[in-house]
Amino acid sequence: MREGNLIDGRWVGADSGATFEVSDPATDRVVGRVPDAGADEARRAVDAAFGAFSAWAAKPAIERAKVLEALSARLAGDREELAALLTEEQGKPLPEARAEIDYARSFFEVSAKACQEIRDETPSVPGKKVLVHRRPIGVAAAITPWNFPMAMLAKKIAPAMAVGCTQVLKPAEQTPLSAIALLDRAMASGVPPGVLNLVTGDPAAIGSAWLEDPRVRKLSFTGSTDVGRILMRGAATNLQRLSLELGGHAPMIVFEDASVDFAVEMAMAAKYRNGGQTCICPNRFLVHRSLHDQFVSKFASRSAALVSGRGRDPGIALGPMIDDAAIDKVEAHVADAIQQGATVVTGGRRRRIEGLADRFFEPTVLTDCHSGMRCWKEETFGPVCPIRGFDDETEALAQANDSEYGLASYVVTNDPARIRRLGDELRTGIIGVNDPGPAVAAVPFGGVKHSGFGREGGRWGLEEYLEMVTVSSLEPGAE
Ligand code: NAD
Secondary structure (H helix, E strand, O other): OOOOEEEOOEEEOOOOOOEEEEEOOOOOOEEEEEEOEOHHHHHHHHHHHHHHHHHHHHOOHHHHHHHHHHHHHHHHHOHHHHHHHHHHHHOOOHHHHHHHHHHHHHHHHHHHHHHHHOOOEOOOEOOEEEEEEEEEOOEEEEEOOOOOOOHHHHHHHHHHHHHOOEEEEEOOOOOHHHHHHHHHHHHHOOOOOOOEEEOOEOHHHHHHHHHOOOOEEEEEEEOOHHHHHHHHHHOOOOOOEEEEEOOOOEEEEEOOOOOHHHHHHHHHHHHOHHHHOOOOOEEEEEEEHHHHHHHHHHHHHHHHOOOEOOOOOOOOOEOOOOOHHHHHHHHHHHHHHHHOOOEEEEOOOEOOOOOOOOOOEOOEEEEOOOOOOHHHHOOOOOOEEEEEEEOOHHHHHHHHHOOOOOOEEEEEOOOHHHHHHHHHHOOOOEEEEOOOOOOOOOOOEOOOHHHEEOOEOHHHHHHOOEEEEEEEEEOOOOO
């Protein structure tokens, strides 16, 4: 396994030779060591990306598409090895890691097709011949989080590479090994030196070096809203284009016409993926009063039965929280809710497991929740499910929209008129109607309000890396 940075096609260490450790959050065992790089290495990565840009951008789309397809095939071939690595550094159950590799691959496949469908446009203007042309924006930077270390990077690499951009990439400190493995496969699939460059180390130093460099024309960031704000301020000097995929606080609304069993299935699938450490997973449950008690009882008993442990072991549904700060936050949110009157139906505490790190939290279902509680306003990012009842659609909608975030929302109903209304009125970028997994590579994914802006997925994802040029010529003889 490689443990270096990739600059201009070469695997290198930090200038200082310094490294930092990567450990398995379930056991604290050190599983890798990567370069602790900073601004100088980040600038050299831009040199390489800038140098490689013209040649990569000039390739026909079909040639770039072939490289993306080759990378997808290689990821498929190495699926087991990559999934094991992902689980080791991130903690999620192995079946979820495999699903993440498949999800990552789907972005290469979708982008390979979509880049061949980009066409010039010719709007009709009297007396003029106008061509609207799209060209790659240039060097693009990407900074990604730890919760989906392979997929979040693929969502950025695939569209950028497809349209002819070159990139500088920084994965999260907790999970750089999956990123390194992905770039290793990319190089083996025919990506030319300099097209993809990866730097691990000091986030602020690397991020600032990229934003201070006018050759970097785009930054795509997935992570917390607070860091998104810092980066947006940093982008003001050189006016880099931004895509910000930030925090979420998804409501799930269960209406009176829903089947309780289906609603419970949907809640289980949407909520517990990655132990609740998923930006689009429901953080608040709004359940019609006529179904409330039945839903709570079934959801709590299903939740209590989930088995926690090392992600690589069979039958595990919940891995560890990523680090100590993450589990401390989950615990603090639950304590705050209890102190403010919530009832613990199941869970509520850490789950100690013999021989493993103290980073497991019980699946927790809370009732009697209200909007003054931290878990109702802030991202808990853990297996905690606060529930409150509602009486009618107007009340449910007002509660669902009462959040600074606007990434995803979920609705369980079979009423077509209601589905249409909510599609207009829920203030989130993604709405899952009877669908616990609305995020797929072929459709736009992204938020509104403090969940950011920009979209990933399908041809919409490619647009983020293209700039439009209008070429306007006077027709001969026109005034
Ligand atoms: P984070 O914001 O702490 O870190 C994300 C990335 O930013 C990491 O690579 C980190 O090293 C880097 N970073 C931190 N400070 C930086 C700085 N000053 N300059 C440059 N880079 C910096 O987030 P996290 O804890 O890794 O991830 C969890 C967050 O990500 C949650 O808020 C979650 O909702 C969000 N998320 C959003 C989406 C989405 O698509 N909207 C997807 C996954 C995760």
